[in-house]
Amino acid sequence: MSTDRTTTLQPPPLSPQPAPDRPPARVLPRLAGRAPAPPAPGAALHSVSAATAVMLALVAIGAVVHEPVLIPPLAASAAIVHSVPGLPLAQPRSVIAGHLLCAAVGYGALAALGSAPWVAAVAAGLGLALMTVTRTPHSPACATAVVIVLRTPDPRTFVPLLAGSVVLLVLAGCALSRARSGSPRYPVYWW
Template sequence: MTTPPSAATRPSFPHLLRVTVFAIGALMLLVTVGVVLHQPLLIPPLAASAALVHGAPGLPLAQPRNLVGGHLMSAAIGFATLAVAGSSAWAAAVAAGLSLGAMMLTHLSHSPAVATAVIVVLQAPHPVPFLPLLALGACLLVAIGLLPGRIGGHPVRYPVSW
């Protein structure tokens, strides 16, 4: 295993290409699942999650427990906030802050998941299709994140921890 590039080091072209291709592939799979099920798949927060999984696979924020747990916890907080305060930008801000605090408290920090709470409050989706789809999307990101390290050439094997 090689050392991951530092912030000051420019990644190699093959590494950039691999990261880009896998991130696009992961997001295209999420879009395909969304189209087949006639449900959009939270592309903004999951795109940010894909960026972490493929661009910084060694970070604690990118690990499967944080990715899946953070999104699901934030969605639950979003639904609770929606039930108490309704759908507004003010309530979305509260849900985002509560999600951040809850993720930090439970060691499930995954910053893109804060956007999931915001989306829940602002769009008020029905929880029954939304939560399983969110779980599916997050799990697909983890599954696709496993591939680059197994194919070779990725500086950090994902996941570092479960």
């Protein structure tokens, strides 16, 4: 007994081709890596507006006391506190102690070696080492040491302004994290 099986060959279904301006779908997961999904637009807008409000307040304070040089390191600190509040380098211990330790290193390097770009680089490196040893990692604080060495601000006005600014930054992060329901709470720990 023989059976005759006839099979019909059908062409495979056509798969949609990627648009010429977009990479193939298999490339996109590789580019994204393991990064978490982006925040919802409302949360992102909240973070941006909160960081901007804090920076505007710091600019106003700096203008009043004629010390606008704090803006670069504190802008980076504000970005960290408001966009990734759960990281160890965003916690109050790291933000406050990191900036103050690097200020001390900056003034020490300035007193010992003078104002020069290479001294600023050494001060940033020493500040990073000191923050690592004291478990207060906050990378923007290295810029505080650099600013001090290169701009030689008067410590009688600069240090109180720095201390007040980082405390304001931390308090604003704390208050603004509670202003939006469902947002991550800041800080995770104080000290």
